[in-house]
Structure formats: C-alpha cells, structure tokens
Amino acid sequence: MGNDALRSLPSVDSVLNELAVSEGEDCLASQVKSAMVRELLDELRKVLSGGAGASIDISLTSVAEEAARRVKAFGELGLERVVNASGTVLHTNLGRAVLSQEAIEAMSFAASGGVDLEFDTALGQRGERDARTEELLCHLTGAEAACVVGNNAGAVLITLNALAEGKEVLISRGELVEIGGSFRLPDVIEKSGCVMREVGTTNRTHPKDYRDAVTPDTAIIFKAHKSNYEVVGFTSEVDLPELVGIGRENALPVVEDLGSGALIDMSTYGLPKEPVVAERIKAGADIVTFSGDKLLGGPQAGIIVGRKVFVDRIRKNPLKRALRAGKLTLSALEATLRLYLKPNEVLRERLPTLRYLSRDIEEIGALAIEGAELLSRALGKDYKVKVIDGESQIGSGSQPMARLKSKLVSVTHKEGRDASFIFKAFLKAKPAVLGRVKDDSFLLDMRTIDKASDIVPSGFLGK
Numbered sequence: 001m002g003n004d005a006l007r008s009l010p011s012v013d014s015v016l017n018e019l020a021v022s023e024g025e026d027c028l029a030s031q032v033k034s035a036m037v038r039e040l041l042d043e044l045r046k047v048l049s050g051g052a053g054a055s056i057d058i059s060l061t062s063v064a065e066e067a068a069r070r071v072k073a074f075g076e077l078g079l080e081r082v083v084n085a086s087g088t089v090l091h092t093n094l095g096r097a098v099l100s101q102e103a104i105e106a107m108s109f110a111a112s113g114g115v116d117l118e119f120d121t122a123l124g125q126r127g128e129r130d131a132r133t134e135e136l137l138c139h140l141t142g143a144e145a146a147c148v149v150g151n152n153a154g155a156v157l158i159t160l161n162a163l164a165e166g167k168e169v170l171i172s173r174g175e176l177v178e179i180g181g182s183f184r185l186p187d188v189i190e191k192s193g194c195v196m197r198e199v200g201t202t203n204r205t206h207p208k209d210y211r212d213a214v215t216p217d218t219a220i221i222f223k224a225h226k227s228n229y230e231v232v233g234f235t236s237e238v239d240l241p242e243l244v245g246i247g248r249e250n251a252l253p254v255v256e257d258l259g260s261g262a263l264i265d266m267s268t269y270g271l272p273k274e275p276v277v278a279e280r281i282k283a284g285a286d287i288v289t290f291s292g293d294k295l296l297g298g299p300q301a302g303i304i305v306g307r308k309v310f311v312d313r314i315r316k317n318p319l320k321r322a323l324r325a326g327k328l329t330l331s332a333l334e335a336t337l338r339l340y341l342k343p344n345e346v347l348r349e350r351l352p353t354l355r356y357l358s359r360d361i362e363e364i365g366a367l368a369i370e371g372a373e374l375l376s377r378a379l380g381k382d383y384k385v386k387v388i389d390g391e392s393q394i395g396s397g398s399q400p401m402a403r404l405k406s407k408l409v410s411v412t413h414k415e416g417r418d419a420s421f422i423f424k425a426f427l428k429a430k431p432a433v434l435g436r437v438k439d440d441s442f443l444l445d446m447r448t449i450d451k452a453s454d455i456v457p458s459g460f461l462g463k
Contacts, residue, residue, distance in 0.1 A: 006048050010060040012037050018064035019071065028075050036074060037067050081431035083454050087406065087445035088395035089356050094434070096293040096300065096395075098352040098448075099332060103298060106335035110327045117327045130315075133330055136337040137305050140263050141277045143288070145311035147304050148330065149323040153188060155289040155302030156257050160192035160220065162317040163253060163287075163310060167219030172205040173198040174237060175224040185224055185257075194219070204236040207246060214250050221247050223256040223285075225275055244284030253286035253310055261290025261303065263340055269348065269358035272402045277305065286310055292329075295394075297353030298336035299329050356448045357394065361405050368407035370452035371444070375409060378456045384412045392447045409444040409455065411435075429457035 015037045016030075027033070044058060082094055090096045099107075109115070120127035128134075130147045137146035149155050160169060169189055176198070178184045189196040195217070199209040210221060221243055238246075240256060247254040262274040274295060280288050287310050292301030302323070304314055314320065325333070339347050348354050368387045376385040390408035411422055422442040426433040433455055435444040444455050 006045060009041060009044060009048075009058055010063050012041065014060055015041070015064050015067050018060060019068055028071055032074075033067075033071055036070055040067050040070060083431055083433040083457070084448045085409075085444040085446065085455055086434045086436055087390065087392045087408070087443070087447065089392060089404075089448055090294055090353065090395040091434075092395070097297045098356075099299065100297070100336060100339060100350050100352060102339060102350065103332040103335040106331040107299075107328045110331035115327060115331070117330070129324065129330065133334050133337065136334065136341075137303065140337060140340055141288070141305045142281045143305035143307075143311075145306065145308040147311055147315050147320070148292075148325045148333065149302040149304070149320070150325055150329070151300050152257070152259060152261075152289055152291040152302040153183065154323040155304050156185075156188050157192050158317055158319045158323055159255055159287055159289060159304060159314055160189060160194050160222075161319055162314040163255070164219035165193040167194060168197045168215065168217045169194045169220045169222050170197050170199055170210055170213050170218060171222045171224065172200045172209075172237060174200065174202050174205055174235075175222075175226060177224050177226060189222075205238055206236060207238050207242055210238065210243065210246050211249075214246075214252070218250070218252060221252050221254045223254065225256065225258045225260070240280060240283045240285060247286070248284075253307075254284065255287040255289070255306075256280055256285045258288055258290040260294040260296075261292070262295045264344075264347075266295065266357075268344065269354065271357055271404075281305065287314075292333050292336070295353065296336065297351045299332040301325055301329055301333050303333075357404065359447055361407065364446050365407045367449060367452050368409055368446040371446060371449065371455045372409045374452055374456045375411065375444075379411070382414055384410075384414055386410050388443075390443065390445060392445055404447065406445050406447045409446065411442040411444070412440070426457075431457050433457055 012034065016033060019033060019037075040063065044056065044063070047056060048058075084091055084094050086094075110117075116127070118127055118129040119125075133148055134146040137143065149158060171185075171189075176185055186196055197213055197218070199205060199213045223240060223243055240254070244254050246252075258275055258277060258280065260274060262276050263278070265273065265276055267273045277288055277290060285306065287304060287306035289302065289304050290296070292298040292303055296303075304311060336351070339350055342350070348358060365387070372385050372387050376383070379385065386409075388408050388410045390406050391403040392406040393404070394402055412419070413422065419437040419440050419442045423435060423437050426435060426442070433444070435442055437443070446452075446455075449455060
C-alpha cells in the first residue's frame with residue numbers, strides 16, 4: 001500500500017503545471033514555487049512511508065490545491081493588524097507606541113526617495129545623521145549633546161563600552177533590573193566589556209556604599225530607574241543629586257538609564273509622576289539613556305543625552321555604526337519630538353500614547369457602550385455582552401504599580417463556552433482582536449480603541 005501510494009504521488013513538474021493554470025500575473029518566482037512544491041511532496045512521502053497516509057488525497061488536483069494555498073500564503077507573509085483591547089497601552093508584543101500621523105507621514109516621505117540623512121546640502125559634503133534629532137533633544141532636555149541608536153539596550157551598551165570598557169561600573173544591587181524576554185542589566189554590563197561592581201543590598205543602599213566601593217579601576221557610577229518593579233518596606237536608595245556629588249568627588253561620570261524616558265511631567269495629565277529627562281540632566285547626570293517607543297510615544301530607538309565630552313566619545317565608538325538608527329527611525333523620531341514643541345493640549349491630541357494614557361473615563365465609557373451594542377448584535381443571542389468597570393496598565397515596564405480606571409466590554413457565552421474559546425476566536429478574526437481573560441469572562445478594554453466598530457472585526461465566526 002505504501003509503495004503504491006508513493007508511486008502515485010504527482011511529480012513536481014505536473015504540480016507546477018497545474019499551478020500555472022490557476023495563477024495570475026502576480027505570481028512568485030519559479031524557483032520559489034519549485035522549492036515549495038518539493039517541500040510539500042517530501043512531507044507527503046514521509047507520511048505515506050510511515051503508513052499513516054491512508055486517508056490522504058494525493059491526487060494531482062488535491063496536491064496542486066494545497067501547493068497553491070501554501071504559495072499564496074507565503075507570498076502574503078507580513079505583519080498583520082491586531083486591535084489592542086488588552087488593557088496594556090504600551091504592549092511590547094504589539095510594537096509598543098502607536099505613532100502619530102506626523103511620524104507616519106515623515107517615514108513615508110523618507111522611504112519614498114533620497115533624503116539628506118547624512119548629507120549637508122548647504123556645504124555640499126557629508127553631514128551628521130543625528131544632527132536634527134540632536135538639536136531637538138538638546139532643546140527638550142537641556143543637554144549639551146545627544147545621539148540616537150536602535151534601541152535603549154543599545155544605548156546602555158554603547159555608553160558603557162565607550163566610557164568604561166575594561167573598568168568597573170558601580171551599581172546598586174537593588175537596581176539590577178531584568179526586563180521582558182529575560183533581558184538583564186548585568187548581562188548588558190558584561191557584554192559592554194565592563195566589570196560590574198554591586199554596592200549596597202537589595203533593599204538598602206547608602207552613599208557610604210558607593211564611596212567605599214570606588215577604586216582606581218572605577219570608571220562610572222551607574223543608576224538604573226526601576227521602571228518595572230518597586231521595592232517597598234524597609235528600603236533606602238541614593239538619589240541622583242547625591243550620586244552626582246559622589247561622582248564629582250571622585251572625578252567619575254554618573255550615567256542614569258531611565259528606560260521609559262518621559263520628556264514631560266506626566267502628572268500634568270493626571271498620570272503618576274515619572275522621572276523627566278530634563279530634570280535628571282538639571283540634577284547633574286552626565287549621561288541619560290532612554291527609549292523612544294515607551295512614554296515618549298515615538299519609534300523604537302535608544303536615545304543618549306548629556307555632556308558633550310561624553311556624548312562625543314560615544315558617537316566616535318565603533319559600535320555606533322553597528323547600532324545606528326536608519327532613516328525611517330530618525331524621521332519618525334524627529335517628527336515625534338517636534339510635537340513636544342507644541343502646547344500641551346495639541347501634544348495630547350496628536351500623540352496617540354499620551355491621548356490613550358490620559359483619556360477621560362467618560363469618553364471611554366461612551367465608546368464601550370457603543371462597542372457593546374455593536375458586538376451584541378454581531379454575536380447574537382447566545383452571548384451576553386455588557387460594560388463593566390476595569391483598569392488599564394501602562395505597560396512596557398513603565399510605572400508597574402500604576403492602574404488607570406477604564407471601561408471594559410465583557411463577553412460571556414450563555415451555553416457554557418469558556419472565555420478561552422472566545423479569546424481564541426477573536427484572535428482568529430480579521431483583523432485579530434486582542435483582549436484578556438479574567439474571572440471566566442472575555443474582556444475588551446476600550447482605552448486604546450479609536451472606533452467602537454474596531455472590536456467587531458469583519459468575518460468574525462464566534463457564534
């Protein structure tokens with residue numbers, strides 16, 4: 001049976017000929033299709049050789065249909081839209097910050113042709129690619145100089161390597177953070193070529209701990225903002241101004257990694273206070289690193305600001321070329337930074353991250369009521385849909401204890417289908433809708449939803 005079935009498998013050429021009949025002009029290259037057909041036939045041979053292929057249709061028509069499906073899917077591979085109703089505003093797995101229209105248009109412009117990325121048209125010679133963003137960053141933070149790399153981990157890596165390679169970096173034991181994906185600060189310090197020297201204890205670190213740890217091999221005092229956890233109870237840490245004083249006493253630069261990187265006082269918008277980059281520069285930090293795609297609300301980027309003497313050393317480091325940002329990132333970041341030059345009410349309106357974080361509960365509630373009505377009609381009588389109170393979180397390691405009051409659309413099935421089934425059904429829809437499961441209910445947080453109809457994807461088959 002197995003050998004007969006194997007002999008009955010259609011040939012590569014016959015499947016390709018069948019494909020050619022059904023394809024239009026927009027088809028994949030012949031070598032790509034040939035490789036995919038061979039892969040499919042190899043899979044079928046393995047199944048048939050194992051004796052498990054009795055129910056498999058290996059006719060030319062059936063095999064060609066499966067090959068056509070795979071070829072079509074492969075040609076359409078790419079990012080797909082996901083509606084973020086999870087309750088996490090800055091969702092790392094969904095790409096964090098939603099870009100402003102200004103940033104999107106700037107990226108499109110940069111992508112559509114040549115731009116003066118690294119060329120000075122006034123002088124007719126090579127220019128500095130970070131020049132425009134540097135000017136904006138210095139204005140917004142009060143720093144002497146600035147540069148940009150691909151992400152904040154890269155910003156920390158190149159800063160440490162440029163300023164302390166082969167030397168000691170002092171850091172409080174209570175600030176040895178780990179962020180998503182098991183990414184640990186001690187690992188970054190090690191890869192930077194520096195020697196990490198812990199001071200203090202997990203819950204308490206004092207100025208004396210830093211002073212006693214300084215040796216001739218010490219190159220940097222490093223402070224990491226605990227953006228994704230808090231230590232409570234019997235605690236003590238050395239604030240930045242005092243660290244700066246210790247640094248000055250020992251001629252050591254003080255570097256602070258803020259992670260989230262707020263450029264404005266978030267409490268102005270009714271949000272919890274977050275360290276503001278300009279305040280840290282004013283307090284004396286020699287270098288501050290932070291992300292572009294968290295609280296700043298821009299593209300993924302690592303931003304380095306501080307004293308010119310140190311930024312120049314970082315900029316000249318060979319790693320800068322390996323970690324540098326491309327024209328799309330820089331154009332989107334520049335457009336985002338320009339929004340911070342606007343009045344507060346304009347910034348809030350145009351920057352999606354800030355708009356979502358500071359959204360009025362009444363606005364969210366009205367959207368939730370409309371969404372619940374639309375969803376109830378779409379799902380039918382077997383589902384119970386209602387609006388409930390809930391909480392959102394900022395996400396991406398920003399303000400881990402902060403909770404924002406929100407309105408949620410709750411979906412349950414009257415006949416016993418569990419919330420996990422509903423969760424998966426919404427993810428299979430086009431576009432996928434990401435909610436969350438809690439207390440046997442499927443929940444859709446409306447804080448980050450622009451239109452009520454967004455939570456009712458077309459082609460939804462969850463009934």
